[in-house]
Amino acid sequence: MRSFVLSGAMLIIGLSHAQAQDAAAGEKVFAQCRACHQMGENAKNAVGPHLNGLFGRTAGSVEGYNYSPANKNSGITWDEAVFREYIQNPRAKIPGTKMVYAGLKDEQRINDLIAYLKQFDATGKKQ
Amino acid sequence: MPNHNELELKVANVSRRGFLTGIAAGSLVLAIGLPSGANAQEQKFGADGMPNGWRDDPKIFVSISPDGLVTVTCHRQEMGQGVRTSIAMVVADELDADWSKVRVAQAQGDEARYGNQDTDGSRSLRHFFMPMRRAGAAARTMLEQAAAAQWGVPVQEVRAREHAVLHERTGRRLDYGALATAAASQPVPTRETFKLKDPSAFRYIGKDRIGLVDNQDITTGKAVYGIDARTDGMLYAVVARPPVFGGRVRSVDDAETLRIPGVVRVVQIAPPNIPSEFQPLGGVAVVARNTWAAMQGRDKLKIVWDDGPHASYSSDTYRAELEAAARKPAKVVRRHGDVDAAMAKSAKRVEAEYYIPHLTQAPMEPPAALVQIKDGKCEAWACVQAPQATRTRLSERLGIPEENVTVNVTLLGGGFGRKSKPDFVLEAGLISQTMGGTPVKVTWTREDDLHHGYYHTVSVERLEAGLDERGMPVAWLQRSAAPTIGSIFAPDPKHELPFELGMGLVNAPFAVPNVRMENPEATAHTRIGWFRSVSNVPHAFAIQSFVAELAHAAGRDPKDYLLDLIGPARIIDPTEIGDAWNHGEDPKLYPIDTGRLRQVIESAAAGIGWGRSLPQGHGLGIAGHYSFVSYVAVAAEVRVxxxxxxIPRVDIAIDCGPRINPDRIRSQMEGAVVMGVGLATTSxxxxxxxxxxxxxxxxxxxxxxxxxxxxxxxxxxxxHDYGQPLGGVGEPGLPPVAPALANALFAATGKRIRQLPIRDQFLA
Known part of the structure; x- marks a missing residue:
């Protein structure tokens, strides 16, 4: 009985985890980011900085991109938790950022987006 | 006073484009050197002074189909200002058409047919309101004549009303569709024989009844811009241009480029002769089956550039050069009284120097053009402000007779002067020609647009005033140093042209007894071009900032001081204060009316609640400026x-004469404020x-x-007096924005801004 409950719970977690990692769905979410941000081996800074190797990098650190002082001095290192908070309301997390984006509220879509972003290492290669 | 601009009068009197055409033919010197024997009959103003003038033939601009649909041909280009709506609205009103049955067709570049098409200088309605009214009224008259003929009654007994012609006595009625064919065979009435509507009967003009004709297409993504142009079998190109103006390709290795899947060919474009006018910068084009492959291919080009004569152009050292030039006596461009004597006797002297950097138009849609050549005929689709200039330059550069060159105009995703220059269309034409006429679309990336523009000039404005005991200036000395737009048309000119000096410098309408304005030499090291409101930007920033500085020195309220400096309401002949250009308009018809300038300043001030008490860290600023024969004032509130x-609030007041499309006037003013905030704070x-x-x-x-x-x-x-001449709307909103913000910032922080952009100067 006890082991049945556990495996049932694990099954549910496993399912939601599988949904959470849908990078293909994340690519579609990224379509709205693409107006300003590029990904991949040919990615350049444009209206926004490129997002290759985002997780683990320090905010305001991409060479050649002209950040707002707010972003540059935020002291943030991008990990999943802080990105999750940021993307829901960028101007609440970093007041004074010049990123004009109202925010992504849907948790599933945030999960998908993170999965998509995580595919690219710092050189833009898909892992 | 003697007219110091006498020699330049002739250039001033030919229009912006007429002036260009003259230079293209190598006749700048001739044009300037023409005897200015003041032959009044020869002086042409307004639309008459523009190349190819105007037309009002209803058969050119209006067509009605048997189903009653009215199509108005718009010969001016749509770049967000709403001209397609406004032109059609004017015709429809005089035609007494039902707006729901009006469509707009876009004219191709053909000035012999349509009259002047240069969509710049805030001129579309100013010059074409009356011709378009006459075209609509003449078409209406032809419909009335057709109905009267059909009914066998005198034409005086019938009248057009809401898309139909009525014979009230008999109650008969024929709608426009039913009359279309018969009306088309009626003679076009002469201007003396038909009546324009009484303005009290206007249904659309001056009202807020209709939205943009392109709104639906724009908001649903159906609108076609230059960047969207497509045709069968087309190829796509991007161009690697010399990173320095005047540079050229020394060698190119395209081996890796040609290995990119989709890349078809690499084509060199020759560098232009200098002055380069509207010719492309030259470089290396990568032609591919799609834009992405072309861009990938361009990244792989290995080009060694010869940077040419401007390789050391750097803004910091150039600024120092302009400053040095502005601190020495220079060519006098306006003189009243004796400034030196008055300055020496003044109670107090104030001086300040302002720096306004290069700017670029940065339209949201970068330049883009598609060109094909087939059976000896060239056809282009492009987002151009001047389709006629595009046509003549394509003809000249490709060696194709002009009658075999067709220029179709798409919507423009912003223009601001950048798209007055068809260099990008010529690129597409040259590449297509090299490719045997295959349709080729040239795409400019955002980076291309920022790196290879026709930049707004860079200026140092030095001002010095001598104040009397009351704090009012008795002497005003100003030196304006800036490379001229003339540098793209003539070899190495050193001085601003009359049209640049007449943009808010020599025609500053202040009640000061002793004035001297000077224009030091400046050399251009890049392409200088028109940017929305052009030289009014630096002149208004410097002068309106300086006025606020003088007010502060005099211990007075800046708004009251500005009004006192303008002086009492009066009419000034611009030619008498040294402005022979007057935005191309007749100085008798368009004198400077200081009463109107005062009124917009009062309106903006009243709007923002000038004089109200403000919380700590807030400030109000004000500026008023006359340009494009309109009067605009801006009052701004800022908070640190x-x-x-x-910026919590901006109030902008405009007097542009009679209002045609008030919704568009408001939009243009709002747009000017948003653009003005950018150039004031960050650009x-x-x-x-x-x-x-x-x-x-x-x-x-x-x-x-x-x-x-x-x-x-x-x-x-x-x-609402439609007998009065129209002022411009597209540009005059911009100049007073930056000085109003800078003056507000001074009120908020005590920090005076003497260089743009403001960025974080208020923190220092």
């Missing part, structure tokens, strides 16, 4: 919030080693939503 500049193009330092909107910063004023209030001081 930590390290951020916030700057700077050069280092001949190269532009900005790459994209991260570094060339335009206004974003979070820095836009929280509220923008537009006050139309425009009149």
């Amino acid at each position: 919030d930590g390290d951020r500049l916030v 700057e193009i700077s050069f280092k080693n001949g190269r532009v330092e900005q790459n994209n909107f991260d570094s060339y910063e335009v206004t974003r939503i979070d820095t836009t004023p929280r509220e923008i209030h537009v006050h139309l001081v425009a009149s």
Whole structure:
């Protein structure tokens, strides 16, 4: 009985985890980011900085991109938790950022987006 | 006073484009050197003074189909200002058409047919309101004649009303569709024989009844811009242009480029002769089956450039050169009284120097053009402000007779003067010709647009005033140093042209007894071009900032001081204060009316609540400026919030004469405020080693939503007297924005801004 409950719970977690990692769905979410941000081996800074190797990098650190002082001095290192908070309301997390984006509220879509972003290492290669 | 601009009068009197055509033919010197024997009959103003003037033939502009649909042909280009709506609205009103049955067709470039098509200089309605009224009224008269003939009654007994002609006595009625064919065979009435509507009967003109004809297409993505142009079998190209103006390709290795899947060919474009006018910069084009492959291919080109004569152009050292020039006596461009004597006797002297950097138009849609050549005929689809100039330059450069060159105009995703120059269309034409006529679309990336523009000039404005005991100036000395737009048309000119000096410098309408204005030499090291409101930007920033500085020195309220400086309401002949150009308009018809300038200043001030008490860290600023024969004032409230500049409210008041499309006047004023905030606070193009330092909107910063004023209030001081001449609308909103913001910032922080952009200068 006890082991049945556990495996049932694990099954549910496993399912939601599988949904959470849908990078293909994340690519579609990224379509709205693409107006300003590029990904991949040919990615350049444009209206926004490129997002290759985002997780683990320090905010305001991409060479050649002209950040707002707010972003540059935020002291943030991008990990999943802080990105999750940021993307829901960028101007609440970093007041004074010049990123004009109202925010992504849907948790599933945030999960998908993170999965998509995580595919690219710092050189833009898909892992 | 003697007219110091006498020799330049002739240039002033030919229009912007007439002036260009003259130079293209190598006759700048001739044009300037023409004897100015003041032959009044020869002087042409307004639309008459523009190349190819105007037409009002209803058969050119109006067609009616048997189903009653009215199509108005718009010969001016749509770039967000709403001209397709406004032109059609004027015709429809005089035609007494039902707006729901009116469509708009876009004219091709053909000035012999349509009259002048240069959509610039805030002139579309100013010059074509009356011709378009006459075209509509003549078409209406032809419909009435057709109905009268059909009914066998005198034409005086019938009248057009709401898309039909009525014979009231018998109750008969024929709608426009039923009359279309018969009306078309009626003779076109002469101007003396038909009546224009009484303005009290206007249904659309001056009203807020209709939205943009292109709104639906724009909001649903159906609108076709230059960047969207497509045709069968087309190829796509991007161009690697010399990073420094005047540079050229020394060698190119395209081996890796040609290995990119989709890349078809690499084509060199020859560098232009100098002056380069509207010719492309030259470079290496990568032609591919899609834009992405072309861009990938361009990245792989290995080009060795010869940077040419401007390789050391750097903004910081150039600024020092302009400053040095502005600190020495120079060519006098306006003189009243004896400034030196008055200055020496003055109670107090104030001086200040202002720096306004290069800017770029940065339209949201970068330049784009599609060109094909087939059976000896060239056809282009492009987002151009001047389709006729595009046509003549394509003809000349490709060696194809002009009658075999067709220029189709798409919508423009912003223009601001950039798209007056068809260099990008010529690129597409040259590449297509090299490819045997295959349709080729040239795409400019954002980086291309920022790196290879026709930049707004860079200026140092030095001002010095001598004040009397009351704090009012008795002497005013100003030196304006800036490279001229003339440099793209003539070899190495050193001085501003009359049209640049006449943009808010020599025609500053102040009640000061002793004035001297000078224009030091300046050399252009990049392509200088028109940018919305052109030289009014630096002149208004410097003068309106300086007026506020004088007010402060005199211990007075800046608004009251500004009004006192303008003096009592009076009419000034611009030619008498040294402005022979007067925006191309007749100085008798368009004198400077200081009463109107005073009124917009009062309106903007009243709007923002001038004089109200403000919380700590807030400030109000004001500026008023006359340009494009319209009067605009801006009052701004700013607040410093930590390290951020916030703009809670801007009030902008315009008097542009009679109002035609009030919704568009408001939109243009709102747009001018948003653009003005950008150039005041963040926008700057700077050069280092001949190269532009900005790459994209991260570094060339335009206004974003979070820095836009929280509220923008537009006050139309425009009149309903349609007998009065029209002023411009597209450009005059911009010049007073930056000085109003800088003056507000001074009120908020005590920090005087003497260089743009403001960025974080208020923190220092």
